[in-house]
Amino acid sequence: MIQRKRLRMEQSGKQHGKQQRKRRRLGRLAAALGLILSMALIGAMLSACNGSTNDAATTATTATTAATTTAAGADAATTQAAETTPAAAEAAATTAANAPPPQEEGFAEYDGVSNFVITEEPSTVTLFYPFGANGAPTPDMPVWQKSAELTNVTMENVANPSIADDAQSMSTMLASGTLPDIIWGYKENLRPLISQGAFMPLNDLIDQYAPNVKRFLSEYPDALASGTGPDGQLYYIGGTLGGEAGQALPSMAYFIRQDWLDKLGLPIPTTFQQFKDTLYAFRNDDPNSNGEKDEIPYLNRQSGIWGILPLFGAHNNTTYLGDDGQIHHEAITETYKEALRELAVWYKDGIIDPEIWTRGGQARQELFGNDTGGSTIDWVTSTGAINTNPDILAQVPDINLVGFLPPADVNGRVWMYYTREALHAYAWGISKDCADPVKVMRYMDFWFSEPGHLLQAFGIEGVDYTLVNGEPELTDEAKNKPESYPVYSRTIGIFEIGKEGSMESEITTMNDSSREAFELYLNSDCLVPPLPALTFTEDEDEARNRINEELGPYVDEYQQKIVLGAEDIDASWDQYVSGLESIGVNELTSIWNDAYQRYVATIG
Numbered sequence: 001m002i003q004r005k006r007l008r009m010e011q012s013g014k015q016h017g018k019q020q021r022k023r024r025r026l027g028r029l030a031a032a033l034g035l036i037l038s039m040a041l042i043g044a045m046l047s048a049c050n051g052s053t054n055d056a057a058t059t060a061t062t063a064t065t066a067a068t069t070t071a072a073g074a075d076a077a078t079t080q081a082a083e084t085t086p087a088a089a090e091a092a093a094t095t096a097a098n099a100p101p102p103q104e105e106g107f108a109e110y111d112g113v114s115n116f117v118i119t120e121e122p123s124t125v126t127l128f129y130p131f132g133a134n135g136a137p138t139p140d141m142p143v144w145q146k147s148a149e150l151t152n153v154t155m156e157n158v159a160n161p162s163i164a165d166d167a168q169s170m171s172t173m174l175a176s177g178t179l180p181d182i183i184w185g186y187k188e189n190l191r192p193l194i195s196q197g198a199f200m201p202l203n204d205l206i207d208q209y210a211p212n213v214k215r216f217l218s219e220y221p222d223a224l225a226s227g228t229g230p231d232g233q234l235y236y237i238g239g240t241l242g243g244e245a246g247q248a249l250p251s252m253a254y255f256i257r258q259d260w261l262d263k264l265g266l267p268i269p270t271t272f273q274q275f276k277d278t279l280y281a282f283r284n285d286d287p288n289s290n291g292e293k294d295e296i297p298y299l300n301r302q303s304g305i306w307g308i309l310p311l312f313g314a315h316n317n318t319t320y321l322g323d324d325g326q327i328h329h330e331a332i333t334e335t336y337k338e339a340l341r342e343l344a345v346w347y348k349d350g351i352i353d354p355e356i357w358t359r360g361g362q363a364r365q366e367l368f369g370n371d372t373g374g375s376t377i378d379w380v381t382s383t384g385a386i387n388t389n390p391d392i393l394a395q396v397p398d399i400n401l402v403g404f405l406p407p408a409d410v411n412g413r414v415w416m417y418y419t420r421e422a423l424h425a426y427a428w429g430i431s432k433d434c435a436d437p438v439k440v441m442r443y444m445d446f447w448f449s450e451p452g453h454l455l456q457a458f459g460i461e462g463v464d465y466t467l468v469n470g471e472p473e474l475t476d477e478a479k480n481k482p483e484s485y486p487v488y489s490r491t492i493g494i495f496e497i498g499k500e501g502s503m504e505s506e507i508t509t510m511n512d513s514s515r516e517a518f519e520l521y522l523n524s525d526c527l528v529p530p531l532p533a534l535t536f537t538e539d540e541d542e543a544r545n546r547i548n549e550e551l552g553p554y555v556d557e558y559q560q561k562i563v564l565g566a567e568d569i570d571a572s573w574d575q576y577v578s579g580l581e582s583i584g585v586n587e588l589t590s591i592w593n594d595a596y597q598r599y600v601a602t603i604g
C-alpha cells in the first residue's frame, strides 16, 4: 500500500498537466453529450455484469470489465487451458530466453510517430480475439481497414465466431496446435498461459521496436507490473481507461430513490445511522403510496450482502489489502462477524430484499420497475439508465434514481471499494509460435500511437469524429445512431484491445443521471484502488483453485445461515473459524501475500 501511494505521489507531478487536459476534454464532452442508452445496450450491460464474492482478483476483474465469464467460468478456463496445452510449456522453455531477431528485409520505415508503414508489401498478422457477448473485431470493419491502410498490415482474427464463451474459445484455440501471432484476452484467462509458456517475453522487442509501447509502460508502471510474470519478464500488454497511473476510477455507485426521499422529506443520507434510518423509513412509511408495506429498501442483483459490508467497516471481498501492506481474509474477522450480526436484524425487519440471494440478475429491473425497490449499489452507467428506460417509465413515471457517495461507515470512514484500476482487465501478448515478432511488435505499437489511439477511441475521422481545435469530438451522426453509440462503435471495429484508453469515449455512453454519478465519484476522494491483478505460479494457481473451490461455498453458506436467522452467530462462530482454517484459509492468504510481494517488487 505504501509503495502504491508513493508511486502515485511520484506520478502525480508528471501526470498533472496531462490529467488537467484530459479532465478538460472530459468536461467538454460531458457537456456536449446527452445520449440515451438504447434498450439493447441496457440489456447487454445487464447480462454482462456478473458479481462474485470469493476471490478478490476475480471480483476486481469482473467489476472492471463487465466480463462475461463468471468466477467459476474463469476457474474452469484455467483448468481447461492447463489440460489442453501440455506441450506448450515444454516448447516455451526453449524460446523464453531468446533475444529478438534482427530486423529483416522487407520492413518499411515504421517509426511510430510520423511513419506507420510496417512492411513494404501488404502482409497479415493473426489475432485471437474471442467472439464473446459483444462480438469481436474482424478485418472488414472500418477501423481495422483503416489500420491496414496505414500500416500495410491486415489483421486476421482466428477465433471461432461460433463460440461465445471466451474461456472455451481460448481452450479450443490452444488445443488446435499452432498459436496465432497475438493472443488477446482477459488477464485472468491470459495469466495461466504465462506459466504454460504460450507467450514470448517482450522486454527486448519493446525496447528496440516499439517506441509508443515503451513510452506507455514508462508512464504506467502498473501496466508493466501487471503483465510481468513470476520470472520478471513482461509477457502481455494491457491498456488503460485513461486517468493517471495507480488511480482508481468509478465503477459502481450507491443509488437511491430521490423521489422517495422527497416524499418522506428526507435528505441524501451521509452517515451509517442516517442511511439505516432512511432504509427503515422506506420500509415503514409507504413511499410508493399504495397503502401496502411492500417496499424493499435495499436490493442487490449481483453480490448478496457483500456490497453493504463496508458500511460496517468490513471489506466486500474475502481477500483484501490491509493498511499494513498485507493481504488478509475478511470472512474470518471480528468486524465481519459483527456486520453479519446486525444484517440478520435488517433481514428480519425487511430492510434487505428477502430474495437477495435468489432473485438473480433481473432484480434491479424488476424491483425498480414495480416501484418497490429503494436503493442499491450497482454499475453507474446501467443504473443511471433506469431513469430513461421506457419499460420502467411506463410503470413508474416519476422514478428518479440518483447516485450518492457512500455514507460514512460505523467508524466514520467514507470509502468506495467497488472501483476499477486505471488499467484495463484485458491485454495482448505475442505467442511463442509467432514467426515475425518484430512485425507483430510494431503492429501492437501502432495501436499505442496517435492515429492508432484515435482510431480505437473514436473511429474514422470525418465520419465518426472530427478534430475541433485538435481535440476529437464525435459527429452528430455517430452520437445519434438509433442502435446507440456503444453498439454502433463495435460495428465499426472499436473493441477493447490493449491500448491507451480515454475516459472521454466512455462518457459518451452515459445519460445525465449516470454521468452525474460518475463525476461525483471521480471527483471525490473516497475511491479505494482495487487490488492489482497479480500473477501466480502454476503451483499457486492449483492451490488457490483447490482451496477456493471448498472455501467459497463454505463462507457463503455460513453467511446466509446467519443472515437468514437459521443459526446463532455466538454459538457457531468458533466452529466456523476452525472450519475455515482446516480448509486452508491461511495457506490461501499466504499465497496471495507472496504474489503481492512479487508485484510490489516489480513496481519498485
Ligand SMILES: [Ca+2]
Pocket (backbone or CB within 6 Å): 286, 287, 288, 289, 290, 291, 292, 293, 294, 295
Ligand atoms: Ca407501499
